[in-house]
Every structure is written in structure tokens, then in C-alpha cells.
Amino acid sequence: MKLTHFPIEFTQAKPVLQAITSAGYQAYFVGGSVRDALLGKPLHDVDIATSAYPAEIKQIFKRTVDTGIKHGTVTVLQQGQAYEVTTFRTESAYQDFRRPDHVTFVRSLREDLKRRDFTINALALQHDGTIIDLFSGLADLKTRLIRAVGDPNQRFHEDALRMMRAVRFKSQLNFKIESQTQTAISNQHQLLKKIAVERVHDELIKLMLGKNWTAGLNSFIATQLYQTCPGLSTAKKALFALTTLPTVPLKTESAVWLLFAHQLGLTPKTVKPFLKQWKSANNIIQSVSRSLPLLDKFLAQQNLSNWDYYYTGLPIVLLANQIAQLYGLGAAPAQLQKRYHQLPIQQRRQLALDGGDLLHHLALQPGPQLGELLAKLEQQVVAGNLPNNRQALLQSARSMLN
Numbered sequence: 001m002k003l004t005h006f007p008i009e010f011t012q013a014k015p016v017l018q019a020i021t022s023a024g025y026q027a028y029f030v031g032g033s034v035r036d037a038l039l040g041k042p043l044h045d046v047d048i049a050t051s052a053y054p055a056e057i058k059q060i061f062k063r064t065v066d067t068g069i070k071h072g073t074v075t076v077l078q079q080g081q082a083y084e085v086t087t088f089r090t091e092s093a094y095q096d097f098r099r100p101d102h103v104t105f106v107r108s109l110r111e112d113l114k115r116r117d118f119t120i121n122a123l124a125l126q127h128d129g130t131i132i133d134l135f136s137g138l139a140d141l142k143t144r145l146i147r148a149v150g151d152p153n154q155r156f157h158e159d160a161l162r163m164m165r166a167v168r169f170k171s172q173l174n175f176k177i178e179s180q181t182q183t184a185i186s187n188q189h190q191l192l193k194k195i196a197v198e199r200v201h202d203e204l205i206k207l208m209l210g211k212n213w214t215a216g217l218n219s220f221i222a223t224q225l226y227q228t229c230p231g232l233s234t235a236k237k238a239l240f241a242l243t244t245l246p247t248v249p250l251k252t253e254s255a256v257w258l259l260f261a262h263q264l265g266l267t268p269k270t271v272k273p274f275l276k277q278w279k280s281a282n283n284i285i286q287s288v289s290r291s292l293p294l295l296d297k298f299l300a301q302q303n304l305s306n307w308d309y310y311y312t313g314l315p316i317v318l319l320a321n322q323i324a325q326l327y328g329l330g331a332a333p334a335q336l337q338k339r340y341h342q343l344p345i346q347q348r349r350q351l352a353l354d355g356g357d358l359l360h361h362l363a364l365q366p367g368p369q370l371g372e373l374l375a376k377l378e379q380q381v382v383a384g385n386l387p388n389n390r391q392a393l394l395q396s397a398r399s400m401l402n
């Protein structure tokens with residue numbers, strides 16, 4: 001079969017393939033980009049596989065970077081683009097159910113495609129559009145199946161992360177997992193424990209940000225993969241409830257964790273250790289713990305106060321609202337934006353007076369009293385109880401002091 005319509009990314013990268021083949025080696029587009037091109041989806045990274053060894057690639061191109069030379073990857077810089085060119089390789093010595101750290105370079109495309117995870121990811125594309133399909137990936141693309149290359153039990157035993165990749169591709173592509181592949185995941189789900197939590201995290205987030213996340217999550221539960229994950233092992237019921245929500249796409253990693261946190265009944269305090277276990281970034285932990293109380297308000301159909309908007313800020317309000325909307329509550333984002341911009345002030349520096357003014361006019365000493373006074377004025381202004389002008393603020397400060 002031939003790919004007739006080349007996406008622009010492939011057309012741009014074609015000279016790289018041609019330069020390698022002109023030098024007497026084989027070169028193909030491989031992996032996710034070939035799969036996505038055949039599905040008519042946008043491509044993100046164009047990966048090239050070649051029979052040339054890294055040193056040979058470096059002789060062909062003027063500008064290269066040794067990105068992962070140990071694993072056979074050289075980045076070729078061409079026309080302002082960067083392409084990862086990786087030597088055909090096999091991964092023989094798997095240790096502890098994780099990606100091997102030693103690879104063997106080979107000259108055979110078949111060997112390289114054989115080590116790939118799923119048949120739909122094991123297609124190669126030649127510069128003239130010819131598809132090389134040694135493991136029936138085209139048939140599986142057509143019938144929308146995620147099927148391990150070779151014996152699924154062995155493949156998941158070699159690298160347990162592949163099990164998470166299967167459920168995440170289910171979500172991203174809206175494919176089914178082929179039954180023997182699915183059974184192998186169920187049987188070996190425990191192996192996922194051997195994988196670094198950061199890598200499981202990345203796959204779980206990709207799953208949840210996928211278009212069909214409820215379906216992906218369903219397989220994550222059905223195969224029992226969730227049992228090996230931090231903070232989720234006893235949460236089957238709560239997780240399952242998530243799969244009954246409408247499959248509205250989630251937009252950010254924070255939205256994903258906020259949804260989990262809510263469903264697991266976590267609080268701003270307990271969500272922190274939960275996310276620490278997942279090695280989440282601090283800014284994500286902060287967004288999630290700050291948005292939880294707002295989400296509770298949306299779900300209880302309570303109005304947010306001016307202070308809620310002011311103190312937590314618009315992005316966090318919108319984050320909580322996004323999840324509330326999944327539950328059929330919350331408001332139109334434009335309405336929340338409007339409300340935020342109508343606040344008397346959005347930041348403390350917009351207050352019509354500062355600490356210096358209070359010291360000067362009220363003969364105060366610097367200290368906690370000053371801070372408290374300013375905070376009270378700020379709250380009154382934000383709540384709309386006090387106009388934001390110097391005279392009114394000074395007068396109010398005086399009466400508070402008395």
C-alpha cells in the first residue's frame with residue numbers, strides 16, 4: 001500500500017530520508033507519525049529509523065546533535081527543523097520489567113519493527129509513500145485495534161509500561177484493545193509496580209487528556225492497572241464513577257488531578273501527599289489544592305464570593321468550573337470572566353492606599369497591626385463594602401483603630 005497524501009511534516013522531512021538512502025542506507029518514517037498520518041490526524045513528532053549507524057549519520061549531515069547516541073539517536077537539523085534519526089535496534093536484555101539500558105544496533109528493519117509495542121506503531125513509511133507493514137498494522141488500523149507485536153505476555157513482561165500505553169492509546173485513538181492483548185494486561189497488571197511513577201504518571205495524564213478518556217479509564221480499571229497506582233488501589237468504585245461522566249475533553253493536567261481529587265474525596269490538605277506520591281509538579285499541586293474548595297462550592301450550587309475570585313484568581317476559578325461543568329453544574333466561563341473583571345480591585349497593589357500611607361497619616365508603628373489593618377481594608381474593598389479611594393480608606397482605618 002502507498003500513502004498518497006503526504007502531510008506537510010513528511011514532505012519537509014523527505015530530503016532527510018533521501019540523503020540517507022543516497023548514501024546507501026535504508027531510512028523510513030516510523031512510529032506514531034506514520035500511524036497518525038494514516039488516520040488523518042495531526043502529527044507531532046516525525047521519527048526516522050535507519051540502517052545507518054550513528055557515526056554514519058553524522059557523516060551524512062552537516063548539523064547534528066548527539067541526543068541519545070547510546071540508544072542510537074542522532075538529531076539532524078535541517079531547514080530549521082529537528083529530526084530524530086535512530087539506528088535500527090533490538091532491545092534484548094530487559095531487566096526488571098523495564099526498558100533496557102543496552103540496545104544492539106542492527107541493519108534489519110524487521111528487527112527494529114519487531115521490538116515496537118503495538119502493530120499500529122510498527123509501520124514504516126518509505127520516501128516514495130510505500131508502507132512497510134510486517135506485522136499487520138494496517139489491518140489493525142482499519143479495524144481499530146491495539147494489538148501487541150508478537151506474544152503480548154512476553155512483550156509486557158519485557159516492558160510493563162506498554163500496558164499503560166495500551167490504555168492511553170485506547171483513549172487517544174478510540175480503538176479497542178485486542179482481546180489477547182487485553183487479557184495479558186489483566187494477567188500481568190502487577191508488573192506496572194516496577195515502572196518509575198513518573199512514567200506511569202505521564203501515560204495516565206495522556207490517557208485522561210485523550211478524547212475518549214472515559215473508555216481509556218474503563219480499561220485502566222477493568223485490567224486492574226489502577227491497583228498498582230499510588231492512592232488508587234482501593235478506589236475502584238470512585239474511579240468507576242468517573243467513567244459514567246460525559247466524555248468532554250479535559251484541558252490540562254491540573255483538571256485531571258482535580259477531577260481525581262474530587263472523586264476520591266480528598267481535601268486541600270490530603271491532596272498534597274497524594275500528588276506528591278505521583279511526583280506531580282508543585283505548581284500543579286498548588287492549583288489543585290486551591291481549586292478544590294471552589295469546586296465544592298460550584299457543586300453545592302453556592303455562589304462564589306468576591307473574595308473567592310480575588311484570592312484564588314481567575315485561572316483557578318475557571319479550572320474548578322471546568323470540572324463542575326462535567327457534573328452538569330458551574331457556569332459559562334465568559335460569565336465568570338466578567339464577574340472577575342468587575343471586582344473592585346484584582347490585586348492588592350490596586351488598593352488606593354498602602355502601608356506607607358497608614359504609617360504617615362495614622363502615626364502607626366510598623367508591625368503586625370499595620371498588616372492586619374491593611375488586610376481588613378483590602379477585604380472590605382474587594383467585598384464592595386468600601387469604595388477604593390484614599391479618603392474613605394483612611395477614614396475607615398481610623399475608625400477601626402478606635
Ligand code: ATP
Nearest residue numbers: 030031032033045047115116117121122159161162
Ligand atoms: P505519541 O503520539 O504519544 O508520540 P508514539 O507512538 O509516537 O505516540 P512515542 O513514545 O513517541 O509514541 O514512541 C515512538 C515509537 O516508539 C512508538 O510508536 C513505538 O513504535 C515505539 N515505542 C515507544 N515506546 C515503546 C515501548 N515502551 N515499547 C516498545 N516500543 C515503543
Ligand code: MG
Nearest residue numbers: 031032033045
Ligand atoms: Mg511520538
